[in-house]
Amino acid sequence: MTGCERDSADAVIDKDGMDALITILAARGRTVVGPTVRDGAIILAEISGGAELPYGWGVELEAGRYRLVARDDGAAFAHSAGPQSWKTFLHPPRVREWSADRDADGTIVVTADDTPVPAYAFLGVRPCDLRAIAVQDRVLTGGRYGDSAYRRRRDGAFLVAVECTEPGATCFCVSMETGPAVGPGYDLALTEVLDGDGHRFLVRAGSGEGAAVLAELPSRAADSATRSAARDRVAEAADRMGRTMPLVDLRTLMRETLDAERWNDVTSRCLTCGNCTMVCPTCFCTTVEDVTDLTGDHAERWRHWESCFDRDFTHVPTGPVRDSPRSRYRQWATHKLGTWYDQFGSSGCVGCGRCIVWCPVGIDITEEAHALNRERGRSTAQEAG
Structure with a gap:
């Protein structure tokens, strides 16, 4: 069952609506991070408008190989995982934990690092990466020894997931039961559809804040044709995985x-x-x-x-x-x-x-x-x- 089958409170936006989504999230004080083309790859970086999304770009993947390729359909999210994941922002490669200074009388004062962290909005979180965030949530915030630096970033993050319609040659999310349909944990979920009826995105809310943002978007009620097309795209992606794991425990x-x-x-x-x-x-x-x-x-x-x-x-x-x-x-x-x-x-x-x-x-x-x-x-x- 796909994500678009689970939630009937959905709507449809176009490319202007995608631009509006970024604007609305920024107006709510969030630092919007999404996929964009830079240095011959689709990377994750801070973006300020829909024009920075990788419309018309895809990737060719193989073992030890990554290549950016132009697409002729203008899709924004028809690419597979790039060199970064959202871990880069939630669990950064380098974090200062504390500093210590010796004052004039020789007393050492230790100060925990309390550098403010952005209130992130992640746009374009793949189902596999949505599951990865859930995994890191359990690892870094569960149990007796939670990671306060991770929790501060994670608590303020707004997640806009995108269902996968274009798996890469190295993808095997079906084997791990993590995609291509989106699972729980998102604030908004998108499914990109391009067909004779145009280029559009089926949008549904997964949280109260997600519903509030969706209400602000220039949108129209979802029609059965768009829902059906979105469902079909995700089902087709499940049948086109490039890799598999053996069917054993x-x-x-x-x-x-x-x-x-x-x-x-x-x-x-x-x-x-x-x-x-x-x-x-x-x-x-x-x-x-x-x-x-x-x-x-x-x-x-x-x-x-x-x-x-x-x-x-x-x-x-x-x-x-x-x-x-x-x-x-x-x-x-x-x-x-x-x-x-x-x-x-x-x-x-x-x-x-x-x-x-x-x-x-x-x-x-x-x-x-x-x-x-x-x-x-x-x-x-x-x-x-």
Whole structure:
């Protein structure tokens, strides 16, 4: 069932309505961030009007390959995940946690960082990324040790989701049950439709503030033709996924293949560069760095992203716990697809395919999962024989 089937309180806007949406969100004091073309890619950046959206642009994706391509239909959201995710704004790569100063009498005063954060409006959140935000919500705000820096950004965020109608060659959200229809958690949801009746967007509200914004938009009541077209576009996208995961319990697969030969094969190619963790919308690991000025009277603690592919990530006095590339890749994959369930109640993978596209040697997590499953099948057959 698609998102447009779940909510009958919907409306239709055109390109002028999209421009009005950005204007209304800005007038409400929000910093609007959305997709735009820059430096040969579709990136996420602050935008001030609809003209900055990537109308008429799409992407070609493959393992280790990303290419911006022109489209002839003028679509704004007919592209797949780019090099960034919304994690960049909600869980920034670098955050100052506190500063300390020594005064004239030698007393050290520590001040927690309280730099104001923007009230964001995210325009164009894909279903897979909407699920990724929900995953990070559980990781960074659930449990005993919540991340106050994340919570401040997340509490004020307004999410405009866009259902996927154009999956990329590296997308596998259907396998992870994260798309292409939008799930819960949005304030507004859009489905882009281009056909003989024109270029328009089906819009529905998912929150009180979303309904208030929708009421301000220049719109018309949704008609059955637009609803049907939106539903069909999303259903067609579900049938055109570029990748799949094996149809098995991935938790069990990861647990039963810890000693598989395939780990040696993949890590013979892996550079342990950490690109996959940097572009992943759910990876959250960080470390801290303390810096001081030359006088020693001022110091700061900064938190920044870290990767489990870093050899020193598990460093203890006797050395790194995971010293080999094999152990580090296996840790990332088994955590993402398996033991994440034990910690947080869901998979850590949302099927966006970024780790495949932005791996410099084109390692494909879906290919590795299929290979592990085949090897497990051969081992089971040999044992039975």
